[in-house]
Amino acid sequence: MTQVFRPATDVTAATLQDYDSKAAAFRAGTQEHDVRQNIDALLRHIQAPAPFRILDFGCGPGRDLAAFLQLGHQPVGLDGSKEFVAMAREATGCEVWHQDFLALDLPSAHFDGVFANASLFHVPSADLPRVLAQLNACLKPSGVLFSSNPRGANQEGWHGARYGVYHDLESWRRLLGQAGFTELEHYYRPQGLPREQQPWLASAWRKAAQAHKS
Numbered sequence: 001m002t003q004v005f006r007p008a009t010d011v012t013a014a015t016l017q018d019y020d021s022k023a024a025a026f027r028a029g030t031q032e033h034d035v036r037q038n039i040d041a042l043l044r045h046i047q048a049p050a051p052f053r054i055l056d057f058g059c060g061p062g063r064d065l066a067a068f069l070q071l072g073h074q075p076v077g078l079d080g081s082k083e084f085v086a087m088a089r090e091a092t093g094c095e096v097w098h099q100d101f102l103a104l105d106l107p108s109a110h111f112d113g114v115f116a117n118a119s120l121f122h123v124p125s126a127d128l129p130r131v132l133a134q135l136n137a138c139l140k141p142s143g144v145l146f147s148s149n150p151r152g153a154n155q156e157g158w159h160g161a162r163y164g165v166y167h168d169l170e171s172w173r174r175l176l177g178q179a180g181f182t183e184l185e186h187y188y189r190p191q192g193l194p195r196e197q198q199p200w201l202a203s204a205w206r207k208a209a210q211a212h213k214s
Helices: 008-021 025-032 036-043 061-070 082-092 127-139 169-178
Strands: 054-055 074-079 096-098 111-117 138-151 154-159 162-166 179-187 200-207
Touching: 008 025, 008 082, 008 162, 025 061, 036 054, 036 061, 036 111, 036 179, 036 200, 054 061, 054 138, 054 154, 054 179, 061 082, 061 162, 074 082, 074 162, 082 096, 111 127, 127 169, 138 162, 138 179, 169 200
Parallel strands: 054 074, 054 111, 074 096, 111 138
Antiparallel strands: 138 200, 154 162, 179 200
């Protein structure tokens, strides 16, 4: 992995340009990926009455957006790639917001759950606390954030034309705790393999209750 120091906006622009240029191939290569374990991990922790309002953060071409819709929920997609946004809108008919992760404009206390599957690791570490705080703020009280990221030893840099940060569990716990979340569960993927063959760290978090001011 190559470490190159560039402004965060340049980093995300380059990553999004790569996704845009390979959008069709990405859709074809990921359409059949089975992430039902992750979808279930989000849904079982939401305490609100169904149907749930869900933000699919980094929705890509819309695979998981369609799954939430088929389950009877009310999903909204968000992605920084204009090609993915167009694909997701066409595939699902859902509302899909075109927003850079570093320039979010999210409604306050609006969603029951946020599904961040293979997306937050693209946020540079210096910007991640702010982004996590924004996701916390867009959740209703006791709302749930699910994340799944490729894990590592907290290295950060370029993997080909895309930028990524590869957190370990302790680092991820610290960041989520500082952003106002409490851990519900974590696990490694794919299921049923030795740990060294499980490159994905998945976790579910509840928006912590606000402390009362005296």
